[in-house]
Amino acid sequence: MDMKFRIRRFNPEAEEGKRKPYWQEFTLTGVEETDRILELLHRIKWEQDGTLTLRRACAHGICGSDAMRINGVNRLACKVLAKDFGEKVQIEPILGLPVLKDLVVDMEPFFAHYRSVLPYFINNSPEPGRERLQTQHDRELYDDTTKCILCACCTTSCPSYWANGEYVGPAAIVQAHRFIFDSRDEGAQERLDIMGDPNGVWRCRTIFNCTTACPRGIQVTRAIGEVKLAIMRGSPEGVIQEGVGEIAVGNG
């Protein structure tokens, strides 16, 4: 089939006066229903216009490089297929981060928020000779948030984040959640303090865009709710009775 692409372009090196975003249309012929949108963007870049610029790496939804706004919804271009859109598709960069060129945005503010939540294991007790023990149940409690690939689909779909870039955003909260509810970790109180900050978890207005956007099927809004509850109770203890369960299929 033929497929029309309407793509948001921006060339930071265009001459003065012309340096502003614009839409450009491309048509591809011979598109198969099962072609990934990423492959089709590659075809445009390789066959028609080498200046089209995007990030990508693994091409199967694990590395998190190719988050973009496709028909108004944040998606990984490698995890949606031509058949999901029909004959026309509109592609633009994710919102809320400065656009550097075409579909490439500045990820630094996103990673700065990530770093602010102490996104690493904290346990200062003496290390045992073998592994620390953890029950299957306790492992299950934070399983869902270990899936995060830091693609920014959630954070850049969040109206609260669009309104206020100081808000840490859903992805950073997901990362905090992964450690707060890990029975082996000892940094929960410190992280709950960070999450309780005015630009922490309370900026979330439970809009659920993040959950819809997550290409890994993480129940993001639920995770944020669990962090809120832990702050209210002063401890993560007992907040989660059961994990989300592994029956989770990506939204892509």
Added chain:
Amino acid sequence: MTKIHQFDAIVVGAGGAGLMAALYATKGGVKVAVISKLYPTRSHTGTAQGGIGAALGNLEEDKPLWHAFDTVKGGDYLADQNAAMVLATEAIDAVIELEHMGLPFDRTDEGKISQRRFGGHTSNFGEKPVRRACHAADRTGHMILQTLYQQCIKHDVTFFDEFQVIDVIMNQGTCVGVVAIQLGTGEIHIFHGKATLFATGGWGRVWSVTSNAHSLTGDGAALTYRRGVPMQDMEFYQFHPTGIYKMGILITEGVRGEGGVLINGRGERFMEKYAPRIKDLASRDVVSRAIYLELREGNGIKGKDYVYLDVTPTTVNKYLAEAGETRRITAEDVEKKLPDILDFCRVYLGVDPVKQPMPIQPTAHYAMGGIPTNVHGEVVVDANWTVLPGMYAAGEVACVSCHGANRLGTNSLVDLVVFGRRGGKAMAEYAKQADFVPLPANAEKEVESEMTRIRTSSGKTRPYELRQMMQKTMMEKVGVFREEAGIAEALETVRELKARFQTDLSIDDRGYKFNTDLLEAWELGCLLDLAEITAISALNRKESRGAHSREDFQERDDTNWLVHSLIKNHAPSAFATGVFEPDLNTDKKVDMSLASEDERFIPKARTY
């Protein structure tokens, strides 16, 4: 103006090996920079699925010596046995260390790290499959990459994200750093270091069907080769048996570890013919060849070029019962243990593996060869193990060689943790006692003019045309099976493509900021160089061993070929022309240190 940075230790690449090395160099007390063309969490380590092998013995008896044996046998006796022993021994401590860093492994009923079966991993020297692969669902690599990146943040490692290294700088016989281009600006930077470690990963993009990311273009291997560092065992490239049909996306061996079986178009579980003892869990080269042989006999599904991988509970339980095993699996088990695999198949194929079999074909997956190193991660340049001062390598780009002619599943993750750690420690020790060797004048000039040539190119050939031709040729002629005429044709084609790359290239983007058109073209140059030396090495080795299957020399020849291939460019000054003078020698003998004490390690016929 070129910017110059100075660090004691430079790590190129931020996958598992690079991050592990950076952590250990930092802990060793030296100033470290990690340079990566991607954000670290985009690295390909993150796509590893099934597990990391270590003889923890959490579910049944296991020993490092058995792991070493499987590694040596799986490698068809080309592995350096000292390196295989280091790998197997230090795997245990490495996995425990990852757990202490917070890695969320799945757990046994007792709360210990859970383990599963994997291809080629056995107990008691090949007797039966053993549960050795430590796993976190089917995203073990993702968890390793995340955990190591988290630790680097915790230890304040300096990162240069989206800086692509394009040349290595040598002076006075020493490696003194690298030249990099900053993607966002197009500016050239020089990183001046005492010790430089390459952890840039593999080059699956040489072939048309691959499990590898678009970013896996072998940059580190190609640019060091151009500057005269030999590449070892390039003819050994692994095709993983189970890639998603046409797309090449990996379906973990863990599927077969959980009981999944391969089925041909006649409905037969054909691995029973090729590996009567451990069947579908034979090592990867064996299974990939078996699939090709089935296809050749017309036993593909509906006569096409794929077979089925079936993990539906009905099929799995039927074969478990036949084998006299009491274990049974349910749909819920499959969902729990293989969530990502199910997701891939549902999204990309519209196939639900809980109810239907998955169409698969072998996919280009892993380079056993690469930059030769000793067990400390130091780069060695000849058959006498002469060290190149200041240069280190670890992970897939390196060739220790613990994998020999065919890597076992899970051992890549072991490799990057064990040898990344060793490399990091060695760099710190070296950097603490060494002085900076000065940079040569105009170190960036040659590669900068190469970049300018590509940026301003105005020929008639677009890079993707060359890339597709190379990938198709290499897939057909230097793939799972090879023979002399085919390899020679492939070599000729690759050389023609190289010539066109030099004389007739054309790109569109003339800019400096985020010029991925330019960088993709430059990466194609790397792939072409690696395709060329892969073909030369494959042509030279007149035997079949591990992943290198010559139809015209079908037997393994231990009398003449228990040696490593070293291919070296003798014209480093010809850098700008792209015309290299590869010279191949096979003087480097395989280390047989285990065999000298234990006859079970002496090469013998390899059956599973």
